[in-house]
Amino acid sequence: MNHSHATDKLMVELRDLNKWYGEFHVLKNINLEVKQGEKIVICGPSGSGKSTMIRCINHLEEHQKGDIIVNDIPLNEDIKNIEAIRKDVGMVFQHFNLFPHLTVLENCVLAPIWVKKMPRKEAEAQAMELLERVKIPDQALKYPGQLSGGQQQRVAIARSLCMNPDVMLFDEPTSALDPEMIKEVLDVMIELANEGMTMLCVTHEMGFAKTVADRVIFMDGGQIVEENEPHEFFNNPQHERTQLFLSQILQH
Amino acid sequence: MKYEIQPTLPPPSSMIGVVGWLRKNLFNGPTNSVATIVVGYFLISFLVPTIQWIFIDSDWVGTSRDACTSGGACWVFIANRLDQFLYGFYPETEHWRPQLAFIIMIGSIIWLVLPQTPKKGLVAILLLVVYPIIAYFLLYGDVFGLPQVETHLWGGLTLTLVLAVVGIVASLPLGIVLALGRQSDMPIVKSVCVTFIEIWRGVPLITVLFMASVMLPLFFPEGMSFDKLLRALIGITLFQSAYMAEVIRGGLQAIPKGQYEAADALGLGYWQKMILVIMPQALKLMIPGIVNTFIALFKDTSLVLIIGLFDVLAIGQAANQDPDWIGYSTESYLFIALLFWVFCFSMSRYSQHLEKKLHTGHGNRA
Numbered sequence: 376m377n378h379s380h381a382t383d384k385l386m387v388e389l390r391d392l393n394k395w396y397g398e399f400h401v402l403k404n405i406n407l408e409v410k411q412g413e414k415i416v417i418c419g420p421s422g423s424g425k426s427t428m429i430r431c432i433n434h435l436e437e438h439q440k441g442d443i444i445v446n447d448i449p450l451n452e453d454i455k456n457i458e459a460i461r462k463d464v465g466m467v468f469q470h471f472n473l474f475p476h477l478t479v480l481e482n483c484v485l486a487p488i489w490v491k492k493m494p495r496k497e498a499e500a501q502a503m504e505l506l507e508r509v510k511i512p513d514q515a516l517k518y519p520g521q522l523s524g525g526q527q528q529r530v531a532i533a534r535s536l537c538m539n540p541d542v543m544l545f546d547e548p549t550s551a552l553d554p555e556m557i558k559e560v561l562d563v564m565i566e567l568a569n570e571g572m573t574m575l576c577v578t579h580e581m582g583f584a585k586t587v588a589d590r591v592i593f594m595d596g597g598q599i600v601e602e603n604e605p606h607e608f609f610n611n612p613q614h615e616r617t618q619l620f621l622s623q624i625l626q627h
Numbered sequence: 628m629k630y631e632i633q634p635t636l637p638p639p640s641s642m643i644g645v646v647g648w649l650r651k652n653l654f655n656g657p658t659n660s661v662a663t664i665v666v667g668y669f670l671i672s673f674l675v676p677t678i679q680w681i682f683i684d685s686d687w688v689g690t691s692r693d694a695c696t697s698g699g700a701c702w703v704f705i706a707n708r709l710d711q712f713l714y715g716f717y718p719e720t721e722h723w724r725p726q727l728a729f730i731i732m733i734g735s736i737i738w739l740v741l742p743q744t745p746k747k748g749l750v751a752i753l754l755l756v757v758y759p760i761i762a763y764f765l766l767y768g769d770v771f772g773l774p775q776v777e778t779h780l781w782g783g784l785t786l787t788l789v790l791a792v793v794g795i796v797a798s799l800p801l802g803i804v805l806a807l808g809r810q811s812d813m814p815i816v817k818s819v820c821v822t823f824i825e826i827w828r829g830v831p832l833i834t835v836l837f838m839a840s841v842m843l844p845l846f847f848p849e850g851m852s853f854d855k856l857l858r859a860l861i862g863i864t865l866f867q868s869a870y871m872a873e874v875i876r877g878g879l880q881a882i883p884k885g886q887y888e889a890a891d892a893l894g895l896g897y898w899q900k901m902i903l904v905i906m907p908q909a910l911k912l913m914i915p916g917i918v919n920t921f922i923a924l925f926k927d928t929s930l931v932l933i934i935g936l937f938d939v940l941a942i943g944q945a946a947n948q949d950p951d952w953i954g955y956s957t958e959s960y961l962f963i964a965l966l967f968w969v970f971c972f973s974m975s976r977y978s979q980h981l982e983k984k985l986h987t988g989h990g991n992r993a
């Protein structure tokens with residue numbers, strides 16, 4: 376169905392990752408290897424730790440035990456490493472988190488100009504190219520508040536891509552959208568996947584998982600319960616918990 | 628049922644016109660009508676004599692109190708003292724210097740307020756950074772052949788404006804730093820800022836000014852004199868920056884966490900995140916609070932009279948003691964109140980204007 380772009384290079388490695396919120400053990404011994412070009416879909420019930428896990432990868436959350444290695448850079452206390460990893464990792468949020476005081480174009484050029492020290496002209500040219508790719512170049516001079524949810528999310532994807540990331544993290548990118556706007560965002564993500572981007576997506580869009588995922592991961596209670604390629608995952612789930620979850624989700 | 632397009636009709640006549648307005652707003656039921664009549668009666672019986680006293684029965688021209696014969700306000704007193712009200716004891720031949728400083732300030736503010744003028748950002752930065760330096764040399768002199776005017780001669784409205792402008796310009800950045808420090812993850816930075824803010828907020832400004840004028844010199848080596856105005860300025864600035872810090876903290880807390888996270892995820896550093904993403908949004912929310920603080924500061928400057936600085940209120944009080952003009956203190960207090968009101972009201976209007984301008988059409992707070 377989908378041809379994998381995976382190479383042998385490891386892009387993201389989580390080794391025995393553990394995290395606590397105070398006393399609450401939210402991530403328990405997570406082990407995950409993502410190769411360059413691989414597409415991983417992560418699903419699981421609300422509160423199972425999906426967001427926490429992918430937010431650890433770019434250090435929006437701090438982990439207490441275990442190792443995270445991104446693009447050969449170990450994520451540790453060294454602020455240089457954190458900065459380097461954030462340059463390589465793009466993230467798309469459920470609520471878009473565009474900067475409301477800046478135009479679409481300014482949202483897109485902010486990080487390239489200030490983090491990568493790219494000349495403004497070059498940054499703007501690149502941003503326009505990416506806005507074309509997400510099919511909203513005509514909105515470049517508008518403010519985020521003037522766009523629909525689907526358009527805002529596509530801008531958010533373009534904004535991340537402007538940093539030329541090696542990995543993209545998506546945290547439920549379509550779950551705050553009205554149903555008629557989900558497809559336009561998924562289409563952009565599918566295109567991105569077909570171009571060979573390494574992706575970790577938390578999503579419950581099972582159609583998307585079937586189309587692009589190399590592997591689907593099911594999390595529950597802060598653990599990875601099951602991990603399989605999509606066909607097997609959906610047709611032949613191994614664990615009872617997975618079966619229950621799938622039956623609930625596929626009902627609709 | 629058959630659907631047809633309904634015609635648009637004018638509103639019923641009882642809603643429009645003067646009569647409609649009166650009906651709706653003033654005589655809407657018996658209670659409102661009685662209230663309108665009672666309040667109207669008191670307003671008229673107070674306003675009519677006041678207006679008569681201020682404008683109709685008043686005297687405006689003359690050189691001494693003998694000119695005041697009409698029984699109303701004696702504005703001759705203010706007119707004769709106007710130079711002192713505006714410039715204190717600043718030498719008369721040098722009055723053009725505070726005038727020029729004032730004109731530059733008002734000119735740049737008008738530049739910022741008018742909708743079509745270009746390069747507003749540049750003008751704002753010049754006003755906040757370069758202007759205070761120019762104004763200092765202009766007022767103090769001793770450079771470019773300008774004769775020196777010692778600060779103890781500064782007074783009146785000039786001094787009030789110096790205190791207010793310096794307080795405003797200096798307390799804003801200091802307040803921002805304190806507010807950021809209070810949010811910091813570093814325990815030492817955080818506790819220093821919290822302590823600083825809470826100490827200054829817990830002390831009345833009068834005490835601060837007394838300490839600045841009486842106690843501060845005790846900490847300096849003997850013989851080292853330290854300008855009294857400068858001490859007052861430091862006191863006022865530190866005091867106001869603590870208040871400013873709390874206003875700014877409120878604004879920072881109103882920015883959604885997602886904005887910080889998006890900036891972090893894009894790789895922006897702490898200062899880039901704060902200056903490019905968080906502060907521009909937070910300042911917008913903080914405008915009413917900041918201007919409130921400015922207005923409070925502007926009025927509080929009049930407290931410097933207790934440490935012997937002659938701001939416009941102190942000048943007024945001194946003028947009231949003049950044996951030639953005994954009995955006209957109402958006029959001087961009214962005049963001073965009017966001066967304060969004009970500046971505070973302008974600030975308030977400007978803040979409303981800014982708020983409106985900054986809130987046009989992009990209110991996405993997700």
Ligand SMILES: Nc1ncnc2c1ncn2[C@@H]1O[C@H](COP(=O)(O)OP(=O)(O)O)[C@@H](O)[C@H]1O
Nearest residue numbers: 396399401419420421422423424425426427428
């Ligand atoms: N900042 C936090 N402090 C304390 N508990 C948190 C925090 N963020 C998330 N949690 C808890 O951690 C668990 C996992 O959260 P999350 O990763 O957001 O789940 P998911 O994304 O799978 O819905 C939940 O039980 C949630 O209540």
Ligand SMILES: [Mg+2]
Nearest residue numbers: 425426427547
């Ligand atoms: Mg989540």
